[in-house]
Amino acid sequence: MTRALLCALALCFAGAPARAQFDHAKHAKVFPSCVGCHAGVARAGAPLYPDSAACAACHDGTVERRVPYAPPAESLRTNLRFSHLTHAAKAPNAKCVSCHQDADSLWMAVRPPVVSRCLDCHGIRTAHLDAPDTACATCHYPLASAPRLARADVARFPEPPSHRASGFAGGGHGVLANAGTPVAASCATCHSRSFCLECHVDAPERPQIQALAEDPRGDAIAVTLQPPVTHAGADFLRTHGAASRLPSATCATCHTRESCLTCHVATPAVAVALHSAEPGRGAGAQLSRHRPAWHTADFQRHHAPSAETAVQTCAACHTRRDCLQCHRPDAAGAGAYHPAGFLSRHPAAAYSRESSCNTCHNPGQFCVSCHKSAGLVATGTLGSGYHDANRFFLAGHGVAARQSLETCTSCHVERDCLTCHSALGGRRFDPHGPGFDAARMIKKNPEVCTACHGTSIPTQ
Amino acid sequence: MTRARLSFLLAVLIPGAVRAQGYRLRVDLRGQAVSYRGVTLDSVPVGDTVPGVGGGPVTPDGIAALCVQGEAYCSFYRPGAPQRSDPVSTTADFTAWGFGLPGLSLHVLARGGADLGDAAVSWPGTTPAVQLLEGYAEYAQPRYVIRLGRQTQAAPIGFTGFDGASATARDARLGLDATGYLGWGLADASALPVTSAALNPLDDFQPVERQLVAGAALGFRSAPFDVRWSYERQVDRRSDYFVSERTRVDAALRPLAGWSLTASGMYDLAQALWGNVDLRLAWQARSGRADAAVGVSRYRPDFDLWTIWGAFSPTAYRSLDGSLDLVPWRALTLHVTGQVYKYDPTGASAPLVDVQSSGWRFAWDGAYTLSARWRLDAGYHAEFGPGASSRGFTGGAAYALGERVNLSAHAGTLDTPLEFRVDDASVWMLGAAVAYRPSGRWSLDADATRYAENRKRPDAAGFDWNQLRLSARVTLYFGSGTGAGGVPAAVGAMPEGPR
Numbered sequence A: 001m002t003r004a005l006l007c008a009l010a011l012c013f014a015g016a017p018a019r020a021q022f023d024h025a026k027h028a029k030v031f032p033s034c035v036g037c038h039a040g041v042a043r044a045g046a047p048l049y050p051d052s053a054a055c056a057a058c059h060d061g062t063v064e065r066r067v068p069y070a071p072p073a074e075s076l077r078t079n080l081r082f083s084h085l086t087h088a089a090k091a092p093n094a095k096c097v098s099c100h101q102d103a104d105s106l107w108m109a110v111r112p113p114v115v116s117r118c119l120d121c122h123g124i125r126t127a128h129l130d131a132p133d134t135a136c137a138t139c140h141y142p143l144a145s146a147p148r149l150a151r152a153d154v155a156r157f158p159e160p161p162s163h164r165a166s167g168f169a170g171g172g173h174g175v176l177a178n179a180g181t182p183v184a185a186s187c188a189t190c191h192s193r194s195f196c197l198e199c200h201v202d203a204p205e206r207p208q209i210q211a212l213a214e215d216p217r218g219d220a221i222a223v224t225l226q227p228p229v230t231h232a233g234a235d236f237l238r239t240h241g242a243a244s245r246l247p248s249a250t251c252a253t254c255h256t257r258e259s260c261l262t263c264h265v266a267t268p269a270v271a272v273a274l275h276s277a278e279p280g281r282g283a284g285a286q287l288s289r290h291r292p293a294w295h296t297a298d299f300q301r302h303h304a305p306s307a308e309t310a311v312q313t314c315a316a317c318h319t320r321r322d323c324l325q326c327h328r329p330d331a332a333g334a335g336a337y338h339p340a341g342f343l344s345r346h347p348a349a350a351y352s353r354e355s356s357c358n359t360c361h362n363p364g365q366f367c368v369s370c371h372k373s374a375g376l377v378a379t380g381t382l383g384s385g386y387h388d389a390n391r392f393f394l395a396g397h398g399v400a401a402r403q404s405l406e407t408c409t410s411c412h413v414e415r416d417c418l419t420c421h422s423a424l425g426g427r428r429f430d431p432h433g434p435g436f437d438a439a440r441m442i443k444k445n446p447e448v449c450t451a452c453h454g455t456s457i458p459t460q
Numbered sequence B: 001m002t003r004a005r006l007s008f009l010l011a012v013l014i015p016g017a018v019r020a021q022g023y024r025l026r027v028d029l030r031g032q033a034v035s036y037r038g039v040t041l042d043s044v045p046v047g048d049t050v051p052g053v054g055g056g057p058v059t060p061d062g063i064a065a066l067c068v069q070g071e072a073y074c075s076f077y078r079p080g081a082p083q084r085s086d087p088v089s090t091t092a093d094f095t096a097w098g099f100g101l102p103g104l105s106l107h108v109l110a111r112g113g114a115d116l117g118d119a120a121v122s123w124p125g126t127t128p129a130v131q132l133l134e135g136y137a138e139y140a141q142p143r144y145v146i147r148l149g150r151q152t153q154a155a156p157i158g159f160t161g162f163d164g165a166s167a168t169a170r171d172a173r174l175g176l177d178a179t180g181y182l183g184w185g186l187a188d189a190s191a192l193p194v195t196s197a198a199l200n201p202l203d204d205f206q207p208v209e210r211q212l213v214a215g216a217a218l219g220f221r222s223a224p225f226d227v228r229w230s231y232e233r234q235v236d237r238r239s240d241y242f243v244s245e246r247t248r249v250d251a252a253l254r255p256l257a258g259w260s261l262t263a264s265g266m267y268d269l270a271q272a273l274w275g276n277v278d279l280r281l282a283w284q285a286r287s288g289r290a291d292a293a294v295g296v297s298r299y300r301p302d303f304d305l306w307t308i309w310g311a312f313s314p315t316a317y318r319s320l321d322g323s324l325d326l327v328p329w330r331a332l333t334l335h336v337t338g339q340v341y342k343y344d345p346t347g348a349s350a351p352l353v354d355v356q357s358s359g360w361r362f363a364w365d366g367a368y369t370l371s372a373r374w375r376l377d378a379g380y381h382a383e384f385g386p387g388a389s390s391r392g393f394t395g396g397a398a399y400a401l402g403e404r405v406n407l408s409a410h411a412g413t414l415d416t417p418l419e420f421r422v423d424d425a426s427v428w429m430l431g432a433a434v435a436y437r438p439s440g441r442w443s444l445d446a447d448a449t450r451y452a453e454n455r456k457r458p459d460a461a462g463f464d465w466n467q468l469r470l471s472a473r474v475t476l477y478f479g480s481g482t483g484a485g486g487v488p489a490a491v492g493a494m495p496e497g498p499r
Helices: A003-012 A052-056 A084-090 A096-100 A115-121 A151-155 A168-176 A182-190 A216-220 A236-244 A257-261 A269-273 A304-309 A311-317 A320-327 A342-351 A363-373 A398-403 A414-421 A438-444 A446-453 B003-018 B489-493
Strands: B022-036 B039-045 B073-079 B083-085 B087-097 B104-115 B130-141 B144-155 B158-171 B176-185 B211-221 B225-236 B242-253 B259-268 B273-284 B290-299 B317-329 B332-343 B358-369 B374-384 B390-401 B405-417 B424-439 B442-456 B463-479
Touching: A096 A115, A151 A216, A257 A269, A320 B144, A342 B390, A342 B405, A342 B424, A414 A446, A438 A446, B144 B176, B144 B211, B158 B211
Parallel strands: none
Antiparallel strands: B022 B083, B022 B087, B022 B463, B039 B073, B087 B104, B104 B130, B130 B144, B144 B158, B158 B176, B176 B211, B211 B225, B225 B242, B242 B259, B259 B273, B273 B290, B290 B317, B317 B332, B332 B358, B358 B374, B374 B390, B390 B405, B405 B424, B424 B442, B442 B463
């Protein structure tokens, strides 16, 4: 006998009140028939169990010692669809012993009925829990029609082996449970709508689920939503967007719109089609935002090419605010955008524009103020010799200045350059180089020109 | 809209924030302790100098001096005194929604900072002490988003901060979107107006009024092809002249799975010059275990027209670069990148000064995950070109102490020779860091690194300089509902509706 069967038997008779057990075998010579005591088996309205007075006829303290027998005060906590009267009427050849005794056993060697007897008579040639899904309702009431079962009883319902079959949880159960079929009735034996709500976000749209009665005991059967095998691939996170747009996609079964918003910062079109979490719907898959596999530990340092070439991928989960966390400098933000120790090597990166410093750093606020503190800014007359690698640097700085003008402006202000490059009293060195469009400059902002030329602005 | 009207609108909205049904607040507390050592300009009478090793004048204590014929004093730079800065900052990122009008939300990003050290000049970014980076009300519907207040327009043309309004309309079905914005501008890469004294530490020329900013963008997006056009102009309100006027086009083509070709080009309408241009081909393996990119680009800096720098004709450079990322097996990641670049002719003549006009940079690094707890990484970089160069190794090991604590140690070397100044510094770094994530509600990161620097020069101006740099960061997450700590505030800030 399988463990499941034992459980089932225990369930059928669970809740029988603790009372003195009647030893049938010991009384084998006293009672010639069953219905003498269990009249209710054969006669409508008669009690199924004898009352204590029946025992006292012998057990009166004189003939036999008194016994504390009392009939069960309440009916069994069971969901069995069974009536002795009905069975007696439909199967006149069946005797009590057919179910309550083993074959060839002595008279009144009774025992609780075993499920196999039910299955045998009903033509089901399998173990109890291997019975076809169409057969459950033959012997069992729907859960909602078995009000005497407690939540604990429901929680102990054995799981049929068929429910452990590959693919059953992922979708097979839904196919089998089409509303109105015998299978659906079998589902109702153990399940109510609240059980389905443990997973199904789309419960209101599922006729199979709506066909089930609402019964709060249904979720006593604990179930853990497992991701289907399709979600297990290493590349699933990257490809789920395209998969979700396929006509065959079934995302709405287990995912709410909030599932998408766990990671996605705007609502993708797919998410719009999903249901929001609300009463009457299952909570569905509970997701947490985490780094995708390709965001390796050093991804932050190397994300630029990806961001440049497929920014729409980034935008699925990130907003500009995420970018600005690092790309907008924080006064005390060590170890953000730049790698550790960058302060020591930033001159090379700045000179050759490894990245555009001015995108994130205001030259006045960041570069000049710090260089001023370090004594690097020009003060007073130029020519004091900071650029001492070449004695004639000041006279020949033009190439370096045009190549690295942004770097120059991190230490020098316009006043320094106007010392020589102004047409108003400087040495009148012309600073304009290839591509300079004087006419355009005059048209857009002639005030720039007045810094060097005053009001006598040449037109070419 | 006048400032008075804006103030009134905020006054109406702020009490509403108290009644908001949902909010997210991230508070970031950071602090550093660093010191730095520069140089100090000094002078010495010509008569006090002595001949140095190479015959040039040096000070009596051996520092090379520059003496100009006819002047009584020679100048020189002696090592500056070490200065200490202890910048601390607090950043609050607040989003509230649920004011009774679906789609309406309020966003505030503010930062407070101070330098607790003894440096003569405060650490960059700590003045003024409190800065409002963003503060706007947003009304978002599936087809449009309207923002009002201080905001940053992060368009391809650049980050533009302003106090004003922006609107975006989009049609997800057609893949179209359009954005327009208008307001009083902030300075480039700053939350301060251009009139702020904090942006002018050397008392240079400075605008007296904030500029007006106006911009627009149009975009089309589809699976195989994206294109975006951006335009922005900034106008000096006092003179009505242009501060800048730029336009840019970005396009991306994805002809095959895993392949993309992107191109962008910026044109400076104010100066009639092409700015940055980029063309890039990228490939990514479907397995995610390899990606590579190769690109050609042109870089030319942009200067606003209220400075004279644009008239000095900054020269562009052209470059060829490539990168390769590999994950040969699950535990190992490798990254290699390189670039060569060359400046356009400058048009300047300087026969006595030989300046490099080309350069290159190369870097590789890799990480190896020994186990679920251990991870090792190492890398090397070198960049040699005009002005300054650097090269060095880095390496580190990280150990995950359970799910919540990560310990790491890192070390590195660095050489930073300069081209225009005799200075060949070598640096050793050795540090340790800890990251603690006890829950989704708060986290702690701390780092301590020892720097040993040797500023090598042939004269007495060289020096050794060692220091310990400390940094710490505590991040706190608050929010209504569950999971506030696990989801960035951006999630709550985004509109609901088709993209």
